[in-house]
Amino acid sequence: MSFDTVIIGGGLSALTCGITLARAGQRVAVVAGGQNTLPLFGGSMELLGADAAGNAVEHPLEAIAALDNHHPYRKIGAERVAKLAGKAKDLLDDASIITLGEATRNHYRITPLGMTKPAWLTLERMATTDRPDRLPWTQVVLINLSGFIDYPVDFVAHGLRQLGCEVAVADVTLDALRKAWRSATQMRATTLAKVLANSQALKQLAQAINAAVPGDAQMVLMPAVAGIENDDVCDNLMAQVQKPLRFLATMPPAVPGVRLNSALKHYFQMLGGHYFLGDAVCSATLERNRVTGVRAAKQPASWVANHFVMATGSFMSHGLEADQNRIFEPLLGLDVNAPAGCDLWGRDGMMGNQPYMSAGVCADNTFHPLKDGNPLHNVYAIGQLLAGHNPMVMGDGTGVAMLTALAVAEDILS
Amino acid sequence: MDDNNKQYDVIVIGGGITGAGVARDCARRGLSVLLLERLDYTNGASGRNHGLMHSGARYAVTDRESAAECISENMILRRIARHCVEETDGLFITLPEDDLAYQQTFAEACRAAGIRADIIDPAQARALEPAVNPDLIGAVRVPDAAIDPFRLTMANVVDAQLHGADALTYHEVTALIVNQNRVEGVRARDLRTGAEREFRATVTINAAGIWGMLIARMAGVTINMFPAKGAMLIFGHRVNKMVINRCRKPANADILVPDATVSIVGTTSDRVPIDTVDDMRVTGDEVRVLLAGAQRIAPVLASTRILRAYAGVRPLVAADNDPAGRSISRGIVCLDHEQRDGMAGLITITGGKMMTYRLMAQIATDLACRKLGNTTPCDTASVPLPGSGQPQQENVRHTVAFNAAKGRHGTWTERISLDTEDDRAMVCECEGVSVGELRYALENLNVHTLTDLRRSTRLGMGVCQGRLCACRAATLLGRINNNILRAQADLARLLDERWKGMKPIAWGATLREAQLTATIYQGLCGLDKAIARKEDEQ
Numbered sequence: 001m002s003f004d005t006v007i008i009g010g011g012l013s014a015l016t017c018g019i020t021l022a023r024a025g026q027r028v029a030v031v032a033g034g035q036n037t038l039p040l041f042g043g044s045m046e047l048l049g050a051d052a053a054g055n056a057v058e059h060p061l062e063a064i065a066a067l068d069n070h071h072p073y074r075k076i077g078a079e080r081v082a083k084l085a086g087k088a089k090d091l092l093d094d095a096s097i098i099t100l101g102e103a104t105r106n107h108y109r110i111t112p113l114g115m116t117k118p119a120w121l122t123l124e125r126m127a128t129t130d131r132p133d134r135l136p137w138t139q140v141v142l143i144n145l146s147g148f149i150d151y152p153v154d155f156v157a158h159g160l161r162q163l164g165c166e167v168a169v170a171d172v173t174l175d176a177l178r179k180a181w182r183s184a185t186q187m188r189a190t191t192l193a194k195v196l197a198n199s200q201a202l203k204q205l206a207q208a209i210n211a212a213v214p215g216d217a218q219m220v221l222m223p224a225v226a227g228i229e230n231d232d233v234c235d236n237l238m239a240q241v242q243k244p245l246r247f248l249a250t251m252p253p254a255v256p257g258v259r260l261n262s263a264l265k266h267y268f269q270m271l272g273g274h275y276f277l278g279d280a281v282c283s284a285t286l287e288r289n290r291v292t293g294v295r296a297a298k299q300p301a302s303w304v305a306n307h308f309v310m311a312t313g314s315f316m317s318h319g320l321e322a323d324q325n326r327i328f329e330p331l332l333g334l335d336v337n338a339p340a341g342c343d344l345w346g347r348d349g350m351m352g353n354q355p356y357m358s359a360g361v362c363a364d365n366t367f368h369p370l371k372d373g374n375p376l377h378n379v380y381a382i383g384q385l386l387a388g389h390n391p392m393v394m395g396d397g398t399g400v401a402m403l404t405a406l407a408v409a410e411d412i413l414s
Numbered sequence: 415m416d417d418n419n420k421q422y423d424v425i426v427i428g429g430g431i432t433g434a435g436v437a438r439d440c441a442r443r444g445l446s447v448l449l450l451e452r453l454d455y456t457n458g459a460s461g462r463n464h465g466l467m468h469s470g471a472r473y474a475v476t477d478r479e480s481a482a483e484c485i486s487e488n489m490i491l492r493r494i495a496r497h498c499v500e501e502t503d504g505l506f507i508t509l510p511e512d513d514l515a516y517q518q519t520f521a522e523a524c525r526a527a528g529i530r531a532d533i534i535d536p537a538q539a540r541a542l543e544p545a546v547n548p549d550l551i552g553a554v555r556v557p558d559a560a561i562d563p564f565r566l567t568m569a570n571v572v573d574a575q576l577h578g579a580d581a582l583t584y585h586e587v588t589a590l591i592v593n594q595n596r597v598e599g600v601r602a603r604d605l606r607t608g609a610e611r612e613f614r615a616t617v618t619i620n621a622a623g624i625w626g627m628l629i630a631r632m633a634g635v636t637i638n639m640f641p642a643k644g645a646m647l648i649f650g651h652r653v654n655k656m657v658i659n660r661c662r663k664p665a666n667a668d669i670l671v672p673d674a675t676v677s678i679v680g681t682t683s684d685r686v687p688i689d690t691v692d693d694m695r696v697t698g699d700e701v702r703v704l705l706a707g708a709q710r711i712a713p714v715l716a717s718t719r720i721l722r723a724y725a726g727v728r729p730l731v732a733a734d735n736d737p738a739g740r741s742i743s744r745g746i747v748c749l750d751h752e753q754r755d756g757m758a759g760l761i762t763i764t765g766g767k768m769m770t771y772r773l774m775a776q777i778a779t780d781l782a783c784r785k786l787g788n789t790t791p792c793d794t795a796s797v798p799l800p801g802s803g804q805p806q807q808e809n810v811r812h813t814v815a816f817n818a819a820k821g822r823h824g825t826w827t828e829r830i831s832l833d834t835e836d837d838r839a840m841v842c843e844c845e846g847v848s849v850g851e852l853r854y855a856l857e858n859l860n861v862h863t864l865t866d867l868r869r870s871t872r873l874g875m876g877v878c879q880g881r882l883c884a885c886r887a888a889t890l891l892g893r894i895n896n897n898i899l900r901a902q903a904d905l906a907r908l909l910d911e912r913w914k915g916m917k918p919i920a921w922g923a924t925l926r927e928a929q930l931t932a933t934i935y936q937g938l939c940g941l942d943k944a945i946a947r948k949e950d951e952q
Contacts, residue, residue, distance in 0.1 A: 040930075112885075112900070115940035136487065147836050149849070152889040158898040159944070178835060189838065251885055252934060255488045316930045322921040324701075343698050346920045350913035350932055351906070351942040356925060357932070392936045 002304045003029045003274070005412060006294060008281045008331070009311030009319065011036030013383030013401035015264040017309055019091060020409035022271035028271060029303065031334040037317060037384075041251035041257030042117075043126040043224060044109040045099070045402065047085065050071070050116030054353070056132070060120065060399075061085075061106055070337075070388035071401050075365045076407050088402045095267035096125045096231075097260055100166070102214055108132050112249050112292070113152060114159020118395050123256050125234050126245035127221050127332070129163075139166035141213045141243070146173040148187045149279050150251040151223040170212035176201035190258055191251040193195040194229035202226070202233060206240030211358035213243055222246045224255050229262070232378070284308075284332055289371070290378050295377055307412050309379050310361070310369060314384040320359060335362040335370040337387035337388025353393050360387030367408050422448045422580075422615035422878025424782055425600055427587050427629055428622035429453075430460035431563060431768050434570035435775030435794070436621050440769050441577035442797070443783060443790040444626040448613055449574060450579040450602055454866040456567045456624045460768060461869060462694075462726030464646050464680040465673040466657060467491060467499060467559035470768045470869045471506060471531065472664055473744065474523035474895045481527035483770050488557060488790060490772060490795045491558070491566075496802040498566040502672060504558025504657030505539055507550045509710060512662045518550045520661055524556060531556050545654040558657035560673050563768060566814040566824055568859060569799035572826075576800065583860050585611075590618065597633055597751075600759030606862065617782045620762040624691050624729040630762055631685040635755045637762060638732040640716050640742065641691050643725050644681035645700040647708065647919065650719035653677050667707020675845075675876065676721060677709035686727065694722035696918040721879065731765045746770060748777045752785075753852040759785075801826045818846025822871060823854075830854040841890070843884035844876020852887055856894050864908040879912045881931045885939075909935060 005021050007014045010032020030362045048060035048236045052071075064071075064078040073081050092099050099121035101107055106118040108129045120134035123345055129135050131140045140160060140410040144153040157167045174278045176195055177187075196202050213220055222248035227234040249256070269314065276296065285302070293302040312319030320338075321330045323410045326336035327345065338359035339345045345356040361369045366377035382404040385396060391397030426437045429451025437449040451457070470484030508514050517533065524531035533554045539546055539553035546553075571581055582602075589601040591612065599614035601693055620629045627639040652672050655787050659666035671678050682700050701723055708715040729748045734754075745923045747765035751757040763778035776792045783789070801824025820827045830850050832838050837850030851871055855861045859870045864887055873887055874880030884905055892901030909931065916924050935941040 037933070040933055058825075111938060111940045113939040113941055113944055115943050117940050117943075147839055149839055149841065149886045150888065150890075152885055154889060154892050154898055155902065155944075203595050239762075249938070251882055252938070314929060315926045316933070318926075324921055338469065341698075342918070342921055346917040346928075347918075348910070348914070349608055350909040350928065351936040354932065356920070357929070392932060396939075 001299070001301070001399075003027050004305060005307040005309060006031065006303055006305040007309040007311055008294070009033070009313055009317070009383070010275070010277065011050065011311065011313055011317065011383065011401065012038060012264070012398060013405045014309070014311035016088070016269055016402045017311060017382060017405035017409045018268050018273050019095070019264065020406060021412060022268060022273040024413050028273045029276060030268065031276045034278065035111055035320065036261065037313065038257040038261040039253035040110055040113060041254055041260060043123050043247070043254070043256040044119035044128070045088070045398040046118060046123040047103055047120035047399035048104070049106065050393060052390070052394060054393050057106065059102055062087055068388065072386050072388055072404050073396070075363075075367065076403060081403060083209045083405045084406045085120070087406055092121065095263045097263050100124050100128070107139070110156075110159070110248055112251050114156035116163070120399060123260070124258065125231070125238070126224065127248055131300060133163060135160060135163045135165045137165055137219045139168070140219045140221050141217040141218065142167055142169045143209055143212070143220060143226070144169050144171050145177060145192070145223065146171050147178070148192065148225070149225065150187070150189055156248065163236060168217070170209075170213070170379065171370060172208045172212050174201070174204055174208055178206055188253060189223065189225045189255050190228060190253045192225040193255045196226045197233060199236070202237055203240065209241050217243050219243065221248050223248055223250045225250065226255070226260055228255050248257060281331060286332070289374050289376050291376060301353055305381065307390070310379065310381045310385055311383050312385050314360070315356070317384070319385040322356075328358070329361050329385070332369070332371060332376070335373065336360065336383065337362050351392070351405050357392050358387065358390040359372065360389055361385050366411055367404060380411070383406050420554065422446045423617065423786055425450060425613055425615040425618045425870050427618065427620050428626070429455040429567070429581070429583060430458050430621070430623050431456070431567045431570070431771040432623070432763060432766070432774050434567045434574065434776050436619055436763065437556065437574035437579050437581065437770045438570040439775045439779040439792060439794050440782065442793060443572040443779065443788055445782070445785045445786065445788060447574060448577040448615065449571065449579060450585045450600065450613070451581070451583045452586040452605070452625070454583050454863070454869060455571060455860070456564050456869055458625065459726040459728060460563050460567055460623075462724055463563060463644070464669060464671045464678040465560055465563055466669060466671045467561040468767065469504060469557040470527055470529050471504070471520070471524050471556040471558065472659060474529060475520055476526050476664070477744060478523065478527050480743070480767070481524070481529060483746070483773060484767070485527060485529045485557070487770050487773055488559070491561065492559070493695045494795070494798045494802060495561070495566055495569065495683045496798070498562045498569065498802070500560040500672070502558065502560050502656045504556050504659060505543055505546065506554040506556060506659045507539065507546060507660035507711070507931070508552035508661045509547060510549055510551055512660065514552050515806040517554060517661050523594070529556060541671055543654060543656045545562070545657065545714055546658055546713060547713055552661065553606060558659070560657065560671055564676070565801070568870055569801050571860070572584070572800045581860060584862060587629060587632070590629070592633055594758075595756055595758060597757060616759060617785055618760050619778050619782060620760065621764070624688070624727045625765070626686065626729060626762055626764050633757050633760055634654065634761070635644050635751055635757055637749065637766070638736070639736065640730045640732060640925050641686050641688055642728040642730050643694060643702060644726040644728060645696045645723065646680040646721050646799035648721040649677045649679070649715060650923070651676065652711055653718060654880070660711065667704045668711070670711045672710060677715075679704050679711070679715070683735065691727045694725040694727060695914070696725050698918065699920050718875065720919040721924070723918040724915050729764050741799075746774050746777060747913070748774070748781060750781055802840050815840065815848035815850060816819060819851045820850065828856075841886045842873045842876065844878055844883075845872040846873045847873045847883065849890065849904065852890055853894070856891065864891060865911055868908070879916065879927060879931070880908060880929070881934065884908050902941065902944050906941055907929050
């Protein structure tokens, strides 16, 4: 088979790139090896939450100039980042993922532990606030679905109280949800969302919420366990609940992430994109700093393409691998910027600034990855595979994923 | 216990297996006992070994007395601690680089010590244990087994408490109360509140493992101890059915023990300074030694994920006439400080091995009883531990939650409430730990932190090393203790503790898991910020 572009990887970055190229009329393949990291998505894209030292950033676009010049945003350039950020929001709109937020100024999402974190674009219907230390409400009712243990309701309530809000917790028990208990997988957010796809169950939930919420409540917040296939379920619930209702992120697997993934995938396929799930590119042919073909494990023959995009992610997506002595890129053997030796890439304390988190593939300013010091001319590297940033410290993971994908797509199309 | 002036017969210092065993023995003989543990039970060497229930074969050639003690205790533990033991048997294998002549010496020494030792054909060994290095040229089958040290210690504590013992964890002994060459009790600090209290007893038994040398020092008594660090690696799944040892003189990385769902290779032996024993870290060199040894025993381990690396400290004791510690025995050391040092009311029980904890407890308790004029005989060799008794009723509850817990709490699982769907909800899917079991542990097993919960239930010990279960358990802990901030701080501590064991082997799947866990707690949840805020608030 031959394509204009083959994208290796199937996460946010791969789909963003694939959609842009397919929309321009390219014949595109996305090879999604396995599960991507979108089930960890808390409902918000992040552009830049902090600088490399961890100091909070309020205006992301203004902060780009001060970043290290290895950071992917510096390679794109601050001005172009602003433009691409607008395009990213439009692309999500077109995929029927409606978001709120600006690249010029961060707003704040509420985490599953009740903390606030800087955000760029948040799915509408999710609860947000415009300041890290304050909520837009003075009193909220927090819905707790009895027995759903992937939503630490006491932590959330405590967190919201710290932000000066009066919080009441209302326990809601529902027969339809209790059925989810009997399955071996138990009560996961995604299991509940499947139950709530049934309009009868949803109606019961709305009634239970209405019964549990006192008349003077200003805002009702509940875990994001509805709307795994489309937003109608959420809208339905919001229409049936008598008070204003917003959703809060849960522990993974997160319903908004699963929903985002399926919306992007669906849009990509609708545009004529070829999506190969559960297959993995296992080898590539290299000739004079160009990739001439790749071989996917389940395909009978190699694929040829004009361009190849590496969107294979970091360690947890198998884009990077480590053995006892080194960190490497397993498919093409690309140059990697990483500390040498296992002793150096981890520090005490699981959270904090871990060197392995900034490990990644070296690339030139147009995201052609380097191999033995030379750029591969028809290959690009995007997303978490790239070196030069630490998404845990800087809060820039989804932003880098989408904007490098858009920058590379434009480059391919020009 | 609220009565500050309560006079005990015996205070036992140290909540490892030895201290727990001493407390049980004393309590069963009718003595009033207080068990004091600085942190949580099994925090020292008792919780940091490879879970091998020695047949004694390992010591047969070099130390026949220890070997004979081992096999005798081995047979006792099979009776009294059934729910802690898996009867795997063990192989001592000879590889091409080893001297096959040693096998005969070894088998004869075993038999002389009363240990069954059957020389078997290499082909038969391969059939019995498919994971064994197929290049082996000889094998001896011995009655080694696997034992769960956490469960064993808890069962001893529970039985002591059933017989009236008081037990306090997170109580650090800060001083011995000495009056005219007699130890009359201890001063201890409650590490959770900072409060200092005094406890008085006629006899104080020092069973604090390597920390025992510091306890003795508080009475001005010197015990010549040498902290010996032993490092181990846990592999992500169980590859071997039987214990596999190398049939040669004991050396580094020559034992592979199957423990429940994992395999553990051990160990190394290096003397370390006493001031480092509270924070043992496994080095890159130790990892390399252990990996190389493991692969010689079972080649599949070259490509098996390593779950974590950890290290314990053996309390080795030198004879009083051997201050440099040149010829150290692994035998039991019971010191009557009244006779040895003129310091009445103080006994130290140390040396030995986990295997012989019961015998150590018996020896120390016999001595205490002589001092107290108690003549009740020891019955710990014949009475089963709680959880190893006969089931009260035919078990009809075949839920996952019940069956998983049964492996941990034996017949006492009946006491766990698993009646509702809420109780049966799985908190830790890797190890099958339910809400009901956690609640049972929190309410009955002296559990204060998530790390304590891990020891008493195996929460977070599986392949994901506490990814989602940590948060679920923290929620439950916060609710039961009504303290959210502490539960969150505890959650972060558990993650850091898990990472400590992953960092020395952070490559392959282990690094992937670590990144996933960090992405959830730091990236998605902002737990790091929650902890920083907690520090601000205080």
